[in-house]
Amino acid sequence: MAKVNISVTDEGDFIRSASRFDARITADGQSPWPVAADRYRLVVSLACPWASRALISRRLLGLESALSVAVADPIQDDASWRFTLDPQGRDPVLGISYLSEAYLAADPSYDGGVSVPAVVDIPSGMLVTNDYLRLTTDLATEWRAYHRPGAPDLYPRHLRAEIDAIVETIFDEVNNAVYEAGFATTQQAYSRAYHKLFARLDALSERLESQRYLVGDTITEADIRLFTTLVRFDAVYHGHFKCNRHKLSELPVLWAYARDLFQTPGFGDTVDFDHIKRHYYRVHTNINPTGVVPEGPDLSTWHTPHGRERLGGRPFGDGTPPSPIPEAVGRAYAALRD
Template structure:
């Protein structure tokens, strides 16, 4: 079974592939791709948690007018991400019907998976990068000349080692753990992933009981990476991926923390529960063969008071 360019191995364990195109866009241009306003187009699916990170960071840093945005249909076909939300089913800037066209413009013989987020060079139509682990960090560190006045420092230089240490187990056990549970084809691999997911959530519940955000009083890259999985948890991962020990709404600290972020400008307005649910429940036909998309859960709770302000020093 394949999820974009990711697969399940012979043991029944989900394996997430490394990004094939890992170029960087840098302030000094030494990478061959210089920071240049208006040159690049960010392609996302609002359903994808990895792409969602880019939406949040782009918004928080005020880069909306610097890096343009294309949004793919949440429902993929056999050619993967498509631009059927746009007039004529064509991206209005790149003039392509499928994101895969930009991949092949970069590497004509490429026959691997097509993933989001992706950054495309508008003049050439070539894919620059689909390295979801690096892309948000580069928005924070390489595009500083174009950050809005008062933009947050999401990856402070003096805290990067500590942030990386917090991010690593969150990625392995939670961000990717829910996929390892959902796509496992053996009971053993599913249960191992299930234990990882809830072991990490329990540790985060404890950590966040005494601090407003993961690193203290300020939002950082670590919070963004955690949020995009939390916001999908009850809608998708709890049922669809069988991560059902409890819901996010049943973990008091994490639920309040997630609402705090959701109500912060740059977060809630980038969440699209319709796209999220339609993608997972329709595209993953081996998990949900009927293709029925759940009506719930009720999203109104995301706007209720969170009471986390008292944790700020």
């Protein structure tokens, strides 16, 4: 099992490390990494909210045939993310046992953390980027040549300023705030994160009471970024990270909003609660030293009616939902997650 290194300030506040590899894959030829089908492999953990953003975006945009995916074991060891879900413990495309091998191929002297999502150049085996903040907007904009017919515009130009502003707030006060609460090492640091988180959730509840989506009348990048925290809230953050003023299921507006997205093709069909719970409860031994994984919560409630249709909105705008996951692919995907 991995020994997770958490950085905190002298006051006990959690510090998130910046992405060390931030190259961009672009369509304009200005980057050494051009957009190309079948050249790159997206490495994810189904447990990780940052990686889940990329999985959702990839599915909504129909990039499955252009950008393949490697799924890491949710339980890390000291070498971090590993491919023990695959035969012989190696990713069948990259031929590596650990994601760290791609990091070292990019920089042999690298001795920092290994994170997902990560995009690896298949021919060279080198890590291109682990910049989770930028990756999904690039999938929405730079990879347009490979979007499926009817793909939604997840980052519409006329709404970008508004999307950028709200996702910055969501990152600071929701996505990262749950970690700040969970990894705080003083009561004061925990209290700051706790109150910041729930103040923002209250504000988001107020915003979403009268509109179906965060920005405009369609699903955008902003909704993806909020969803990946909300879907983990009751299973992990409420108990494990002590974000326990309320469960998500006790916040009527956000609970309905999250269920609406979960039941939208491309969202819930990328979620794996087993991987989520096993990762957090077994890897974070500083918080849960026994490694016991809780049985709950009841996941059937994610499929209950949400009533958000009354607010109108067009989930995919002028586009269409992604096709159902093909049965053969679905079986292989499910087997990989077991």
